Amino acid sequence: MNLTMAVSVLRRVWRNISSGLHLHIAVTSTVTFSLLIIGAFAILYLNINDLIRSWQENIKVVAYLKDGISDSDIEHLRREIVRIDGIAQICFVSKDAALARLKTQLKHRRSILDGLHENPLPASFEIRLVRASHNWEQVEQVARQIAVLPGIKDLEYNKPWLQRFLAFTTFFKLASIIIGGFVFATAVFVSSNTIKLALYTKAEEVEIMRLVGATDRFIKTPFYLQNLIEGILGALIALGILFGAYKFFVARVQTLGVWLGPFQVRFLPRTVTGALVVMGMLIGWFSSYFSLKQFLRS
Numbered sequence: 036m037n038l039t040m041a042v043s044v045l046r047r048v049w050r051n052i053s054s055g056l057h058l059h060i061a062v063t064s065t066v067t068f069s070l071l072i073i074g075a076f077a078i079l080y081l082n083i084n085d086l087i088r089s090w091q092e093n094i095k096v097v098a099y100l101k102d103g104i105s106d107s108d109i110e111h112l113r114r115e116i117v118r119i120d121g122i123a124q125i126c127f128v129s130k131d132a133a134l135a136r137l138k139t140q141l142k143h144r145r146s147i148l149d150g151l152h153e154n155p156l157p158a159s160f161e162i163r164l165v166r167a168s169h170n171w172e173q174v175e176q177v178a179r180q181i182a183v184l185p186g187i188k189d190l191e192y193n194k195p196w197l198q199r200f201l202a203f204t205t206f207f208k209l210a211s212i213i214i215g216g217f218v219f220a221t222a223v224f225v226s227s228n229t230i231k232l233a234l235y236t237k238a239e240e241v242e243i244m245r246l247v248g249a250t251d252r253f254i255k256t257p258f259y260l261q262n263l264i265e266g267i268l269g270a271l272i273a274l275g276i277l278f279g280a281y282k283f284f285v286a287r288v289q290t291l292g293v294w295l296g297p298f299q300v301r302f303l304p305r306t307v308t309g310a311l312v313v314m315g316m317l318i319g320w321f322s323s324y325f326s327l328k329q330f331l332r333s
Contacts, residue, residue: 059265062226062322066269066315067276069222073314074277076211077307082300083204096162096178096192104158104186112186116160121177123165130154157188219318226322230262231329259323266319270312278302 098116100109109127116125128136133156164177174192182190244254281302288300303311 058229058232059261061229062262062319063265063269063272065222065225065229066266066318067272069218069318070270070273070311070315071276072218073215074273074303074311076215077303077311078277078281080204080208080211081303081307083207085301087204094164094174094192096164096174096181096190098160098162098181098187099157099189099191100159101186101188102157108186109158112184113160115184116162116181119177119180121164121173122162124163126161128159128161130156130158133157133159219314222318223321223325226262226318227326230258230322230326255323255327258327259320262319262323263316264319266315266317267312268315269318270315273315274303274308274311 100112104112113125113127116122131154134154137156162177162181164174178190178192181187281300285300
């Protein structure tokens with residue numbers, strides 16, 4: 036394509052957009068709304084994934100001891116646990132220390148413990164695993180080795196609820212892909228029909244170009260270009276809205292003093308923001324392809 040033809044195409048792009056502005060705003064809005072939904076799901080999934088990873092990195096196995104165990108047996112048990120592969124740190128919590136901790140956690144409601152005649156809490160070992168052991172197979176392997184040691188009454192490592200949460204995350208990922216695909220297809224369908232309306236307003240102009248020998252490629256190029264621009268613009272608007280909502284949410288969480296531990300809510304990484312822009316371009320391209328294919332046939 037030479038310079039003269041490129042200038043001609045750009046002029047036609049500008050003329051097409053300015054003459055049917057309301058229809059092009061509708062296409063851009065469709066892209067924006069669609070990518071808002073897809074982007075929101077992506078932000079949720081990424082942060083849920085980060086939260087699970089943060090919890091997994093702080094897995095603590097609590098081994099509760101049988102009542103009446105002697106100090107020498109406790110020391111022997113500690114040495115046995117330390118020998119197990121994957122143990123990073125072990126801390127003994129006596130019955131009195133456990134009760135004192137519970138009273139601290141209860142704060143103003145600690146009076147409910149005043150009627151206790153004896154300490155009902157067991158002594159325990161709080162065991163942290165090395166970083167390399169933070170997957171369920173290794174955690175369960177360590178837990179099984181601890182559970183069979185003499186003197187161990189019970190184990191706790193939050194397996195049931197965290198596994199359920201992991202299952203929910205897998206479901207959420209699958210649902211996000213399905214919903215994202217449906218939203219993408221719907222956006223292409225709505226945009227292509229909107230573009231088709233814009234094309235019918237140019238029917239006479241297209242017919243004249245055909246009569247003077249214009250090729251289908253020459254006719255199609257401005258429409259493809261303008262819809263790619265609308266796709267990019269819609270994606271950038273969606274990303275701007277998502278980023279504004281993200282900043283508002285983070286500021287709101289800090290204002291309310293919500294505690295998330297070491298976990299920090301994050302925005303979409305560059306690879307995902309780039310993918311959303313590409314997705315906006317694809318919506319524009321496919322919308323043009325389907326609408327032009329049907330229009331030029333007629």
